[in-house]
Amino acid sequence: MRTQIFGDIRVDTIPEYDWAVDGEWLLAGASNEVIGEHAHWLGPSLVDPETLHLKGSSHAYLIRTRHHTILFDTCCGNDKERPYYLPWHRLRTSFLENLAHAGVLPEQVDYVMCSHLHADHIGWNTLLKDGKWVPTFPNARYLMSKGEFEYWRDVIESGEVGPSRKLPFDDSILPVVQHGLATFVEDDHAVENEFPDEVRYFPLHGHTPHHCGLYLRSKSQDAIFSGDAIHHPIQFAEPDWVNGNDHIMGRQVIRDLIGRLIDTPTKLLTAHFPAPAVGRVVSDAGHVRFRFDRD
Numbered sequence: 001m002r003t004q005i006f007g008d009i010r011v012d013t014i015p016e017y018d019w020a021v022d023g024e025w026l027l028a029g030a031s032n033e034v035i036g037e038h039a040h041w042l043g044p045s046l047v048d049p050e051t052l053h054l055k056g057s058s059h060a061y062l063i064r065t066r067h068h069t070i071l072f073d074t075c076c077g078n079d080k081e082r083p084y085y086l087p088w089h090r091l092r093t094s095f096l097e098n099l100a101h102a103g104v105l106p107e108q109v110d111y112v113m114c115s116h117l118h119a120d121h122i123g124w125n126t127l128l129k130d131g132k133w134v135p136t137f138p139n140a141r142y143l144m145s146k147g148e149f150e151y152w153r154d155v156i157e158s159g160e161v162g163p164s165r166k167l168p169f170d171d172s173i174l175p176v177v178q179h180g181l182a183t184f185v186e187d188d189h190a191v192e193n194e195f196p197d198e199v200r201y202f203p204l205h206g207h208t209p210h211h212c213g214l215y216l217r218s219k220s221q222d223a224i225f226s227g228d229a230i231h232h233p234i235q236f237a238e239p240d241w242v243n244g245n246d247h248i249m250g251r252q253v254i255r256d257l258i259g260r261l262i263d264t265p266t267k268l269l270t271a272h273f274p275a276p277a278v279g280r281v282v283s284d285a286g287h288v289r290f291r292f293d294r295d
């Protein structure tokens with residue numbers, strides 16, 4: 001677990017589980033040969049030296065402002081039926097214990113925000129209770145991008161996508177809506193907008209049609225939470241390697257993030273980089289690199 005302070009806002013990383021996957025599977029355009037060429041500077045914490053698999057993490061961010069407790073991205077969840085991807089199938093982790101360790105019980109979460117509605121970002125929206133999926137955070141408003149919700153609802157109803165999209169929508173989104181806890185918002189919706197604090201959705205469309213990160217600022221310290229706009233630090237060296245619906249938009253989003261962040265103090269809080277998952281985009285001898293925060 002990692003704690004960071006941005007002015008009056010505290011951010012804790014809540015871990016779920018660590019993974020390593022074939023880069024050619026994760027990123028369109030990637031090649032293991034080129035991954036092998038980058039492995040020396042990425043190091044064994046980011047690329048497995050034997051298999052060349054890319055290492056990653058699933059974690060959420062707990063954001064505490066002066067007024068609210070916010071959870072951004074809710075990982076895979078426990079007990080979910082995901083037969084199409086076995087690492088997530090009936091997963092059991094100590095995510096809620098990790099949240100408690102950061103000092104927050106589910107009843108204390110005021111807002112749940114998800115970058116997009118894929119299974120590994122909405123899982124803890126619900127938990128299994130007496131055989132039913134119920135909202136994990138009973139006192140929270142779940143702020144969902146209206147466009148993202150409508151997109152998935154429509155392609156699931158029309159049959160354009162299969163069980164890998166329908167199962168998570170049915171067990172992690174619809175119960176929240178049925179319990180009256182969902183609020184549909186625009187892609188730049190702010191939950192804090194009272195000087196000097198700002199926390200808002202930040203459109204990073206491409207991975208999904210309405211994928212959003214977060215923008216956070218307090219007392220002139222700021223951060224961007226990238227969600228699935230970028231999956232692994234190797235993409236700063238290979239920004240044409242992307243994962244998602246729209247590769248052209250996905251590549252542009254990575255280039256825009258580099259242009260905005262490079263050699264600035266703004267932190268990037270990623271959804272899938274291995275711990276500590278947080279750092280800055282820097283130039284290094286003509287290359288774009290990600291410099292992890294190290295305590």
Ligand SMILES: [Zn+2]
Pocket residue numbers: 118120121228271272
């Ligand atoms: Zn993801």
